[in-house]
Amino acid sequence: MSGGVEWALHCCVVLTTASAPVPAARLAELHDVSGSYLAKQLQALSRAGLVNSVQGKAGGYVLTRSPELLSVLEVVAAVDGPQPAFVCTEIRQRGPLAAAPEDCTRPCAITRAMASAEAAWRAALRDVSVADLARGVDEDYGPTALAGISGWLAVPDDRSGDSGGPAAGR
Amino acid sequence: MSGGVEWALHCCVVLTTASAPVPAARLAELHDVSGSYLAKQLQALSRAGLVNSVQGKAGGYVLTRSPELLSVLEVVAAVDGPQPAFVCTEIRQRGPLAAAPEDCTRPCAITRAMASAEAAWRAALRDVSVADLARGVDEDYGPTALAGISGWLAVPDDRSGDSGGPAAGR
Numbered sequence: 504m505s506g507g508v509e510w511a512l513h514c515c516v517v518l519t520t521a522s523a524p525v526p527a528a529r530l531a532e533l534h535d536v537s538g539s540y541l542a543k544q545l546q547a548l549s550r551a552g553l554v555n556s557v558q559g560k561a562g563g564y565v566l567t568r569s570p571e572l573l574s575v576l577e578v579v580a581a582v583d584g585p586q587p588a589f590v591c592t593e594i595r596q597r598g599p600l601a602a603a604p605e606d607c608t609r610p611c612a613i614t615r616a617m618a619s620a621e622a623a624w625r626a627a628l629r630d631v632s633v634a635d636l637a638r639g640v641d642e643d644y645g646p647t648a649l650a651g652i653s654g655w656l657a658v659p660d661d662r663s664g665d666s667g668g669p670a671a672g673r
Numbered sequence: 674m675s676g677g678v679e680w681a682l683h684c685c686v687v688l689t690t691a692s693a694p695v696p697a698a699r700l701a702e703l704h705d706v707s708g709s710y711l712a713k714q715l716q717a718l719s720r721a722g723l724v725n726s727v728q729g730k731a732g733g734y735v736l737t738r739s740p741e742l743l744s745v746l747e748v749v750a751a752v753d754g755p756q757p758a759f760v761c762t763e764i765r766q767r768g769p770l771a772a773a774p775e776d777c778t779r780p781c782a783i784t785r786a787m788a789s790a791e792a793a794w795r796a797a798l799r800d801v802s803v804a805d806l807a808r809g810v811d812e813d814y815g816p817t818a819l820a821g822i823s824g825w826l827a828v829p830d831d832r833s834g835d836s837g838g839p840a841a842g843r
Contacts, residue, residue, distance in 0.1 A: 504758040504759050504760075506760075506762065508759065509759070509760075509761065509762060509764060509783065510764065512783045513764045513765075513783065516782075516783070532768065532769070533768050533769065533770065534764060534767055534768050535767040535768040535769075535771075536764075536767070575783075575786050575787075575790075588674040588758070589674050589678065589679070590674075590676075590679075591679065592676065592679060594679060594680065594683045594704060595683075597704055597705040597706070598702065598703050598704050598705040599702070599703065599705075599825065600703065600821055600822055600825055601705075602814065602818075606814065609813060611809070611810075611813065612686075612805075612806045612807075612808075612809025612810055612812070612813065613679065613682045613683065613686070613745075613806055613809075615809065616745050616797075616798065616801040616805070616806065616809075617745075617798075619797055619801075620745075620794045620795075620797035620798045620801075621794065622797075623793040623794055623796070623797040624790045624791065624793055624794035624797075625790075626793070627786075627789055627790035627792075627793040627794075628786065628787075628790045631786040631789075631790075635782075635786070636782045636783055636786065637782075638782075639781070639782025639783075639785065639786075640781075640782055642782070643779060643781070643782065644772065644776065648772075651770060652770055655769065655770055
């Protein structure tokens, strides 16, 4: 799994607290990370339709739906792609005792076992929403933690010469 | 997940059919793959104690226990290591609103969600044994498939100048 997943999930949780679009540069400042690196993750979320990039001086990123309806699985798939971790290369069709391709319409026993485990992993991530993650932060740090982030986001960053909107990262 | 996992699992299934130690070169020939590449996976299984490398002219690899007691998870961990796919880098401790390290003794909500999904994945792979995989092959191809491999393994490979035992791959 790429490190981008962790950043994307943190950004989504932060966006649940925002009352207005959040520029990529502002998210990068909050997380003390390179803006160009974070922009890459935000663009992946945007391509998957999970965030929307609002243009203009007050522009930035917003979640496209209620965080209750945004699953962790969707964020992971947006950043790392939907392909399975285990990729079958049809080893059974190799060598002197190779199975004939026409006898290999069903995935092999090994692939079935791996696919079943990945389905369990996906189901677990589908069951957790970004709203659940935000509630987890409140559980851990009390109700002022996310409210503090919300307040920080609401104060414009005067140190930046421009809005730092998402267009800069495109 | 590395491609080595797939090769290692196929080798373990093949070893369930063997009545004697199987040289790495013979496993490589059966799978039509580079002997040195396969030796790397077999050595990982050996380091994890899942196979034993029997030395000598009639040497080769054997499973160290009943395939009923050898889980797919153990094979995966032997090849790819036991570390989780998601690695938390403590993003919550970064930036102007960083959580204090002393307030971060519990994994964060994101890490908990990812760890829970990985636990579901591991549990699914722990529930499948190499014997289950071998039964799957019989289900797919009938009882002659693995028996055919067993017979092929029992015939010495005259084309090789030596036994092709595991020592050659070390």
